[in-house]
Amino acid sequence: MESLFFILTTYMFQCDKTTILLQLSRKEKISFIIYNQLIKKLWELKKNRPIQYVIGQTYFFGMKFIVNEKVFIPRPETEELVYWILQDHKNFIHNKPIQIFDIGTGSGCISITLKKKKPEILHVYAIDSDKEALNIAFQNARLHNVKISLKNIDILKDKIDTYPKMDNNYVNIIVSNPPYVRLSEKKFLHPNIVQYEPYQALFVPDEDPLIFYKKISFWIKKKLTGIVYVYFEINQFIYSDIIYFLKKIGFLNIEIRKDYQGFFRMVRAVYYKKK
Template identity: 80%
Template sequence: MIYLDKFYCFFQKTLKDLYTESKERENLFFLLTTHIFKCDKTTILLRLSQKEKINFLIYDKLIKKLWELKKNRPIQYVIGHSYFLGIKFIVNEKVFIPRPETEELVYWILQDHKVYNHDNKNPVQVFDIGTGSGCISITLKKKKPEIVHIYAIDFDTEALDIARKNAKLHNVKISFKNVDILKDIMSIPASKNYVNIIVSNPPYVKLSEKKLLHPNIVQYEPYQALFVPDEDPLIFYKKISFWIQKKLTGIIYVYFEINQFIYLDIINFLRKKGFLNIEIKKDFQGFFRMVRAVYYTK
């Protein structure tokens, strides 16, 4: 007979070399078991203390998922979902796993615009460029339903399929656009007479920094959502800024997640392009990971 506490010990032992911190292994254990048993952490703790038996079918599921973790597959892909500002999102290897730093970026937008009550003369439209799972655009729409239009843009049709599923899951209306930012950014629609909010967590890790990433990121997360060439690490910021200046009108609020190692380059680039009120912010780890700026069209 198989017992949950025995599986817990086996789980810890199996992942000890891969995840050296016991707290991290515990977190993985509870994420997996609450998913498989469809219950909360308190229930799992109770079942552990009672040395509850596990039926064979459940044990088989747990073992299969454990082997996936042993192969470095991120827990979010193993269980098929992740959480972003408390909201559940479907994820797989076609989309980048939502990160706490991006939560902070979205929270910054919500804080900046919570006092605004735009009337019909100044409705708000948001452009989420490089949407991936759709976590940014969907969260903004759920938290601020008064936003008139949100355009979620990505070049990968399979990523957009996941984002559409997440929008349907949360019953929000988002306009999804399949656009290759590097080749065809000017095709993104731009209506006049709106207050514009541009938010993007584009690829920004230089190829030379690949060795700094955790193996499960490099092995499983989409390459195209992560890396940029060393010789032009600002390539996505350049394309987005060019589009802003050529296609948008009125006041444009810009929020970028950035590479902490080249934050000064990004600030200098935005300044040279005429962006104003540039502010950089540290994430919860103390790294400069997000920037806000404003652009006024003439």
């Protein structure tokens, strides 16, 4: 709770923790307006509203991102997924241009970070089914002065076929942190996640928990040629099912990694098809 207090106060007073501690020790007065705003936000925290939504921002890869209840709050394990991509392609020495598809982009944190860290990436397509989420991604792209293509597509219903560059001249990187929490696992989540974070960004039916991975993978097989690198964030409880599925449909070089907490939370695979 102490850390939340300092996140909130350093945001509101636009200063560091040391300054806040000094102000507290000196019992410095604050304006009535600031006091009322502070009390209001403390009540929001008491009601389990995530601190990121209370202050309207969070940090991902050391970069500030605008967030609200329309987008899932970026997590450290997603930073690890992005780091994996950057390490795998750190020199971008491919003799072909690279394009990235970020499916289920939400706040745009994955797309924007990749483009910011590696501006030599030719195309970045950030895809989401929610127009309001894409508006947040647009604001974040503008905040970081990066150019990405935002696409309003529901991958469960629509075809991802609006891109002209689908041939052997490109190296394709597909990255997705899709909904993967089974409804039966809902009871294990913290109340602030269930109450405030977008339902559609979290849950999948128990009878088909791989629904998003299947849609994305079959789209890759149908539409993309050449070499395709695939990076997924996954549910640690069904990682073996995901590996089995990817092997079954012809993906190669499958590697799974643990996150900083020791859970299997990300997988990389490669798909190759001649034109």
